[in-house]
Amino acid sequence: MTVVRPAVSSDLPALTDIYNHYVRxxxxxxxxxxxxxxxRRTWFSQYAVTGPHRLLVAVEGEDVQGYATxxxxxxxxxxxxSVETSVYCRAxxxxxxxxxxxxxxxxxxxxxxxxxxxxxxxxxxxxxSVALHERFGFRAIGTTGEVGRKFGRYWDVRWFERPxx
Ligand SMILES: CC(C)(COP(=O)(O)OP(=O)(O)OC[C@H]1O[C@@H](n2cnc3c(N)ncnc32)[C@H](O)[C@@H]1OP(=O)(O)O)[C@@H](O)C(=O)NCCC(=O)NCCS
Numbered sequence: 001m002t003v004v005r006p007a008v009s010s011d012l013p014a015l016t017d018i019y020n021h022y023v024r025x026x027x028x029x030x031x032x033x034x035x036x037x038x039x040r041r042t043w044f045s046q047y048a049v050t051g052p053h054r055l056l057v058a059v060e061g062e063d064v065q066g067y068a069t070x071x072x073x074x075x076x077x078x079x080x081x082s083v084e085t086s087v088y089c090r091a092x093x094x095x096x097x098x099x100x101x102x103x104x105x106x107x108x109x110x111x112x113x114x115x116x117x118x119x120x121x122x123x124x125x126x127x128x129s130v131a132l133h134e135r136f137g138f139r140a141i142g143t144t145g146e147v148g149r150k151f152g153r154y155w156d157v158r159w160f161e162r163p164x165x
Contacts, residue, residue: 014064111165
């Protein structure tokens, strides 16, 4: 059974593996170079068990299946009531409800924080991510055209917005 809980530092190798798969294989992330676990510690350290910036993992036993984050949207203080969310599942378990379980838990937890908006950017095409965001109450608010270049071509990003709580 999949359980969603806050990430702990011993999850970091598995989280790095999940992310590096998407760094290598597609436009889901605009990172272009894989991370070592050590390099990924800075990313990990921005999250906490309480507060607006969280990192949740989905696990089945010891097996890490995916993770979701709520991160700083932009750093200037008036943006503090907004977060950017993201979610990555291990490639072999996509389409089995793990992304939904992660977002369900993340938005339940964020409901008690002093937050007003969540944003997510989805590089197109990504039918699963578009469906997930729409399922969780995000609406598309616009597309930045050819905003990123990866694998020698440009990619559009559709931006989604969701009220919080
Ligand atoms: C996007 C992602 C997190 C979704 O999580 P998931 O566990 O695969 O999705 P779920 O099984 O919870 O399904 C969520 C919704 O997406 C739909 N969906 C899932 N896979 C789909 C696909 N390949 N095409 C179309 N819709 C799909 C489901 O039907 C469901 O919609 P519904 O509730 O309206 O029926 C996951 O596919 C993933 O990690 N993809 C690769 C990384 C990525 O793209 N991350 C997002 C970056 S913006």
